[in-house]
Amino acid sequence: MAAGSLDTGVSAPNRSGAGEPPRWQRIVRVTLIACAVGATLASPWWGPRALARLDFFHVRRVVFEGMRYTPRGEALALLKVDTLQSVWQELAPLAERLEAHPLVARAQVERQLPGTILVQVVEREPVALVRRKDGRLDPVDGAGHRLPIDPTRVPMDVPLSATADSALMHLLDGLRANEPALYGRVERAERVRTRGAPDEFQVKLGEVTVRTTPEVTVDRFKDILPVEADLARNRLRAVELDLRFRNQVIARQP
Structure with a gap:
């Protein structure tokens, strides 16, 4: 399976409502997923591994905060993240790879469920x-x-x-x-x-x-x-x- 393209922008909301399930079904679905995630995370050793196998938690978006000088394409290339990977992967290596960029002083990577990687960057400032x-x-x-x-x-x-x-x-x-x-x-x-x-x-x-x-x-x-x-x-x-x-x-x- 080939990796798809990541969304690095803000997704526009779907205003048509066409093809969407009823509101109560969406609420039930989200509630069940939240319960499953909570129960799985209660077992810290194998929980994230189990969740990482679900397509629902594949990376769909990478959001950068704090970047003014660092080219977004170069930052994405260093992260080496694609849509076949899960948000439950180890995040520390992603930060370490990004900190190898000469414009990045510090980086912190967080997951935002279900499919977003949030990267907060402190850049080296020109004086x-x-x-x-x-x-x-x-x-x-x-x-x-x-x-x-x-x-x-x-x-x-x-x-x-x-x-x-x-x-x-x-x-x-x-x-x-x-x-x-x-x-x-x-x-x-x-x-x-x-x-x-x-x-x-x-x-x-x-x-x-x-x-x-x-x-x-x-x-x-x-x-x-x-x-x-x-x-x-x-x-x-x-x-x-x-x-x-x-x-x-x-x-x-x-």
């Missing part, structure tokens, strides 16, 4: 675009890994960076997760190396450049916010905010 030597841009995640996403096809509002510096990407990822408004202001970020001086990060927030050490935390980076607020109250602005000195924020005005 910056890094320019290649040929001029093209690569999305990079918080660990500095380049992600196989074409930014010309998938719009993303992330800052530019000269390199995929892992410490810098970690900072940007922390801002994205914990201070999205502040992260949204970042236009460009880079590590600056100067002979005879320690490395520093320079983060461009519109017209303001933030200078800090590579050891900076998100909490320390947030120290610029009350300084900016105080300057605004006094109708002043800074072109540079320097966090390189312990417990200080030095504001340089134009």
